[in-house]
Amino acid sequence: MPELPEVETVRRQLHAALAGKTIVVLDVFRTGREFPVGADFSLGVVGKHIVAVERRAKLLIWRFVDGSAMVGHLKMTGKFLLVAEEYQPGKHDRMRFVTDGPQFIWSDVRQFGYVKLMDADGLAVLLAGYGPEPLLATPEELAERLLTPKTRKIKAALLDQTCIAGIGNIYADEACFRAGIRPTRRLGTLSAKDRLRLAMEVQAVLTESLAQNGTSSNDYVDTLGERGGFLGFLRVYGRENEPCRTCAAPIKKFVLAGRGTHYCAECQK
DNA sequence: ATATGCACCTGTGTGC
DNA sequence: TGCACACAGGTGCATA
Numbered sequence: 001m002p003e004l005p006e007v008e009t010v011r012r013q014l015h016a017a018l019a020g021k022t023i024v025v026l027d028v029f030r031t032g033r034e035f036p037v038g039a040d041f042s043l044g045v046v047g048k049h050i051v052a053v054e055r056r057a058k059l060l061i062w063r064f065v066d067g068s069a070m071v072g073h074l075k076m077t078g079k080f081l082l083v084a085e086e087y088q089p090g091k092h093d094r095m096r097f098v099t100d101g102p103q104f105i106w107s108d109v110r111q112f113g114y115v116k117l118m119d120a121d122g123l124a125v126l127l128a129g130y131g132p133e134p135l136l137a138t139p140e141e142l143a144e145r146l147l148t149p150k151t152r153k154i155k156a157a158l159l160d161q162t163c164i165a166g167i168g169n170i171y172a173d174e175a176c177f178r179a180g181i182r183p184t185r186r187l188g189t190l191s192a193k194d195r196l197r198l199a200m201e202v203q204a205v206l207t208e209s210l211a212q213n214g215t216s217s218n219d220y221v222d223t224l225g226e227r228g229g230f231l232g233f234l235r236v237y238g239r240e241n242e243p244c245r246t247c248a249a250p251i252k253k254f255v256l257a258g259r260g261t262h263y264c265a266e267c268q269k
Numbered sequence: 270a271t272a273t274g275c276a277c278c279t280g281t282g283t284g285c
Numbered sequence: 286t287g288c289a290c291a292c293a294g295g296t297g298c299a300t301a
């Protein structure tokens with residue numbers, strides 16, 4: 001599901017609901033391969049006072065007052081849902097966090113996502129591995145990240161979280177379209193102007209999507225179960241064989257970097 | 270180095 | 286209706 005706009009939407013809601021609250025009970029409904037949750041996790045979470053809920057790349061970070069943190073990744077189908085006390089756990093719900101304020105559920109159909117505890121040092125190391133935040137960096141800073149390695153395909157670079165953080169398959173395709181650049185182009189073939197344009201379109205599409213609470217093409221919902229509103233604004237993603245909104249040529253789809261990749265052969269060179 | 274393929278899972282849509 | 290298969294917003298690892 002989630003790329004930067006979706007994760008940031010979730011973060012804002014979680015922060016508004018949970019900052020200043022204390023986790024008082026953890027109910028574990030189901031564990032799995034990614035997190036064999038045991039006494040250690042429960043001990044690390046229960047009693048913790050939440051200072052803030054932050055986001056870095058596609059990670060959600062519950063900062064605790066003692067410097068430790070809970071880190072969550074939604075991967076494809078993870079959800080954090082703010083729920084009422086009488087909420088009945090569903091088939092894919094894995095944990096319930098009860099606080100002195102709201103309760104929230106960790107749910108994940110495909111079970112790729114995770115939550116884990118980290119100490120301050122471990123978290124710092126983890127976060128340092130990511131590239132710049134696209135909505136905090138300047139376009140010039142982002143453009144510089146798209147300079148090397150010269151033989152790399154542009155879409156592979158955009159998807160690389162150590163290059164720029166937070167972009168995923170939808171917004172990589174959308175940014176390339178908006179910049180008029182084919183996703184197969186090598187970084188070395190881009191002019192300085194191309195790179196700057198691409199950086200600006202990355203920022204623009206993420207900002208516009210965030211304003212709509214993200215894209216729900218399938219599973220994604222926010223913490224209240226609401227879908228994002230950006231789907232109807234997508235120009236290429238999920239529009240194979242549909243007419244380009246600019247030139248009416250059919251949108252093409254192929255596999256690049258293992259991901260379905262959408263583009264307009266007329267508008268993107 | 271990069272690129273590719275697959276693996277982790279479940280659900281849904283499509284075509285036969 | 287049933288079945289087989291492709292595919293899905295993300296990463297991580299093992300091979301080319």
